[in-house]
Structure formats: structure tokens, C-alpha cells
Amino acid sequence: MQPKIETNPYAWVERSLETIRRAGWYREPEIIEGSPGAVVLKDGRKMLNFASNDYLGLAGDPRLIEAATKAINTFGTGATGSRLLSGHRILHQELETAIAQLKQTEAALVFSSGYLANIGTISAIVGQRDLILADQYNHSSLKNGAILSLAHINEYLHNNIADVKKQLQEHRHQYRRCLIVTDSVFSMDGDICQLPELLELADKYNCMVLVDEAHATGVFGATGAGCVEHYGCTGKPLIQIGTLSKALGSLGGYVAGSKAIIDFLRNRAPSWIYTTGLSPGDAAAALAAVQIIQTEPERRAQLWKNVTHMKNNLKENLPSEFQLLPSASPIICVQVPSIDILLRVKAQLLAAGIFVAAVRPPTVPTSRLRLTVMATHTKADCEKLASRFIGL
Template identity: 35%
Template sequence: MDLGYSDILDGLRASGRFRQLKPLSGRDGCRLNVTADRALLNLSSNDYLGIAGNREHVEFFYSGLNRENSLESFRLGSTSSRLLSGDCEQMHLLEKELAEAYGFEAALFFNSGYHANIGILPALLGKHDLILTDKLNHASIHDGIRLCRATYKRYRHCDYAHLEKLIQQHRDTYQRVVIITESVFSMDGDVADLSELVRIKEKYDCLLYLDEAHAVGVWGQTGLGKAQEFGVLDKIDLLVGPFGKACASMGAFVLSNAEIHDYLVNTSRSLIFTTALPPVIASWNLYVFRLIQQMGNERKHLIELSVQLRESLLEYGLRTAGSTNIVPVVIGENKATVSAANSLQEDGYLIFPVRPPTVPEGTARFRLSLTADMQWTDLAPLAARIAKAVGPLHRAGAER
């Protein structure tokens, strides 16, 4: 039976956008052993603090396993939703510590950042509300917005004059207005101006919804994210923090007041109608959350690496941007990006091409993701290798 998808798939192949799943194994720190004698430097991981690839952390965590706690703290299946029999004491302890550390009244844990964003927004917002979202927010945020009955408008990326103009035009028409932004943007490595967003939200009586997916663990004095670094934690109305990146696990929390917490427990479909995460994940998350608050040296080292790599890329005329440990290298054309990625993998670097629709048309790129278990000796040759792989036509300032 011809279902009509083959032509579309052929088109994806022809345009350099076809994607395939690629199983990888042999993780060892910041490297993946693709063969017995060949390891690639993993520049495509969100393991920003190097926890997932650290055998000592994993072994220490499991050293606490014994016959008495194997089912309570290390059980591999919850077998039910949290509102039935799938809840556990470890998850409540984790939520309590999260709320206390951040200074919020309550925390609620979801199965993933995607579950959080598609579950929170439709539950809280309806046809009398307006959402104003940064154009480059993550797909999970946009999908959550689409599930809402609320009206939404996108403001230009980090363009707060445009945001303020939209609020001035529409604020009086809606009951609630919610500004949604990420703190660190995942494809450009740039940062939202949280101080300016707080000013705008207070001036116009809006709510501020902040997704700290790529900031938790990496930024802030104790790794609580950009809101901590900016000193505005007490000004954020809803703060989402996924555990699948620097925290080397899975799940995501939302911090809020007690009223919103209780309302979400009773109305958020992605929380109510899904099997809960197992106790072993809650236990690991609690271990990691306590750990990241002590990793100031790793955070400092990671940012130093990021500065060095950006400077090196610019020296070779490559197009980069941002100010975080997510370092983009914009190439432009899809097929050239795919070809260069393949070449770099042959050189020992695990780099994948990022293409539309993940990024805007004409901006296919590498997304170099640095982790704290890397050293500068690992990265020093990289800019020269990329410049060679992409060729002169895809460097900054080159004539087309």
C-alpha cells in the first residue's frame, strides 16, 4: 500500500534533511568508543557537567543499593501514574529540596521537559489569555502553546522592544498575559536578558514562564541556572528545569506557588495520564541535584573552555555566536554541513549536522556542546579541522 510518504522521504534525502537513528555505545567520559580501538570526542552531548560519563558517580550511587532498599529507592518500575499507585517518597523529597533550594513554595516533577511544557501551558491558560513567546523557544514550548486555547504571538528573538510593543497593543484585551522564554537558547548558545524581562512583566502585570533547560547545573553560584545568576529567582512565576541535560538523568520540575502546584496536579494531562518515573530515577535525581550545587570548579572550567573555543573559531574565520558552553558554527547549506560532519567524525569528533526545521532556513550548523570533563588539549585542534572540512565558501565573510 502506498501511503504517500515515499516522495516526501525522497525529498528529504535530496535536500540533505533526511535523519536516521544511530545507536552509539562505549561511553567513557567525554568520549564514545565507536570501535575497540577508536574513540570520538563527544561534542553532541548535553552532559554539560560530565556526570553521565563519570563512572565514579554512578558506582557511588549504586553502592547504596541493598536488599532492604532495593524496592523502595532503586525500583526500576513505578507501574502506575503518580495519582494512583506510582508515587514514591523519593519524588516528594526531591520536590521538597528543589522548592527549598530555589526559594519557591512548591515544585512538581514531570516525566520530561517535553511533558512539562505540553502539560503546564494547556492546563493553566485558556481562551481569555495571551501567550507571548520568543520565536526561538524550544519545540516543546511551541507544542504546548498549540495545545492551548489561548491566543499566542511570537516576538522576535530576544527583541524586547518588540515584546513590549505587543504587550502595549494587546494587554487590555486579555485576562492573563504570559511571557515565555528560555534562559539559554539551545541552538545559538545565547542568553535571554532576564532583568529586562522581569522589568517588562512587572510593568504590565504579566506572568513570566522561564525554561532553564540548558542553564540548570551550568550557571548560577550553586548551579540553579541563569535566574540565580541574574538575581531574579523571586521574580519568576513558573520556572521549568529539565534533568535530562547537565543533571544527567530524566524528568523535569516546575517551580511555582502552592496554588499553581495544586491546580496542575488536578488538571495537567501529561502528569495525570502517564506512568510515573520509577523510584530509582527519583533517587538518582536527588543525588545529582545535591551534587551539582557543589560543582563550582566544573562550571568555571566549562566556561573557560567555551571562551577559548569561540576565540579559536573566530581566528579561523568561522561563523559562531552566543556566550555559553553551547557553541554554534553556522555553515548555511544542508549538504555541505552533512559532508563536513562526516569528515569531522573521521577526524575523531562526534559532531552531527543540525538542519532545518530545527534551525532557520539557510543556517545549517554544528552545535558544539562542551562538557566539563573535556580539556583544552581535546579542543585545541578543532577550529582548524572544522575550517578545513567546511572549506572557504562557508566561513564568515566569504563571498557567495
């Protein structure tokens, strides 16, 4: 059957929006006023903030603000060009050295966002003749990087090592290279990947491993280097990606790995080559943050204390139809029976002065409240949120 020709080529947009609204998937950004932190201003009201990825409370730290301000005064607001043309500054070099030192890798490369780091790296290192084995719950940037690479993509069941092994046994021999791709902390669930087991399989089946440490850097490991450090896998052959926008309180992304990989990406990753360098202010703030996470482990210790306190309180207070998803990180998800209930609970919490994220399909398979704990929350903050679930 011939498709009906419409006179307005944009008419489909309103229809699609209507479908999104009908499914309860329609979303709009909400304005947060003033400084970031455990308490934020929204609609002129103070709100307890359990919706941010600023796990260590560094985004409003005076030292980051001072570093960014100084860099802007010295270097201006923009990098003014791509890194290979006119956009390379000494700050980029210092930041890359600091990240490599934190991650204990030979080298690092800073991108303008974590999303760009993921799509640029994956699409540069594998191609049509290669296989990507990817966790089904991977972040959108990992999924889109895989699509962009044109490699054959096989998703494995979430965190299921037996499935990875089975797929390697069945398919690895048909491809030139194989890349195993996973988040280290799963951003919409809060659980963590089984990195040592993945590395063991990678070694056995001659695969590369790319791990996205977006929610782990600054949070996991004795020095804040992430899940790789937490698992004692520092120095193993793998490619680590991350963002400067979560625990590091700034903006930008990075790749850390061997000197050869970083050299290769500088010459082959389109989302690094053909985009403007990270702004001086963002680079300077991130550099200050990398230093703070290494010298102030007490922030991390406080964060983990808060995480434990929050989980214990939630376990006691959650109604039986609300399910606490397994989490090993400051990301705590409460699965609720429907989108309607999700939006009602979010509104009730807002009315009580608590700001949380409501996450629903198609971002995740089931509707859930995503609660993120910060080092700068107090015990009373965690108790206040948990107590609000009583009798819901």
C-alpha cells in the first residue's frame, strides 16, 4: 500500500508528541535556581535534593568555582577551536596528566562530554568486521557509540557472565576484533558490573574491554579512581571512560588507557577531532576536583555512610508494593507499580520539599524513583526522605 502523502511534511511531529503524552512518557526540564547542593531552590522554595549526580557536593565547592573563574580570566570563556587546530590549552594537558595519574594509566584524553567520549571511542576502535558484546542496561552513549561503529552488536543479559561466556563461545571466532562494553555503575539501577570476571573472559577470548566509570569516578576506590580500583583491576588491559560532570562537579568526558590507544583516538575519534575543545573554565574546575577527590577521602567515606543510612531507612519504610532495586552505589532506585503512581509519588515528595527523579520507559524497562545520595546530605536529610514513604 502506498503511504498517504500529506501536504505538511512536519505534521507527524504533533502526532508523535501526542503518542508520547498518551503513554505517559512526556517530559520537560524543571528549573533549579541558585547553587547546586544537597539543598536547592526550586520555584522559590528550598528543596532537599536527591536528584543530582554531584555525589561529593563539589559542583558548588568554592575551590572549583575559584579555579574556573581564574581560568576564564586567564584564557577566556571558550577554547575557540578544535584541539588539533587552535583549541588546545595547557589546562587540557594538565587535566589529562592528572586523570592518567588518578587512573594509573599511561595516558588520558579529555573530550567535551562523556557522551562524546563514548561515541567517539567505540566508533573509532571497532568497525564492520568486529563484534561488540554489550550489557543490555548500558547507557545510551554506549549503545549509540556501538551503533555508530557499524560493528555487529550482541547485547547480553544484564550483568550475566554466563551469557557473555556463551556468546563468546558461539560468536567470537566469526569476527576480527571483539569489544566488551559495560557501565561500571549502572546509572538507572545503581548496581555494578562484574569487572574481574569480564576481564578474565576478555583475556581468554582475546577481547578488548571498555568500561564506563561515569558514576564510579570519585565514588569508588581508595583514591576515588572508580570501580577499576575498587576491584583491584588497576593496570589491567582495558579502556576506561568517564565523565567530569558527576562526582567531579564540572563538564566534559575522558578516556584513560594505554599511550597507543590515546594516540590512536587523537587521530581517529571524530567526536574529539571535529569538535571544540573543552572550555577553560570546565577544564580548570575538573582539574581542581581531581585533586580534591584524591586528597579528601573523608568526603567519600561520608558519602558511603549516607548511602548505608539511606538504604537501611528505606528498607524499613517502603510500602510492600514498592521494590528497592539491588544497588551497590549511591544510586538507589525504588521501583513502583505504574507510571501514574510514580508521578503521584514524585509530586507528593515535591510538595513535602523533596526533589527526586522519576524515571520511566523508554529510558528504563520499569517505572522507578531514582534517588541519589550525596556526601553533603545529613543523616536527618536521609531520614526525612525515607519517612515520606510511610503510608504512601
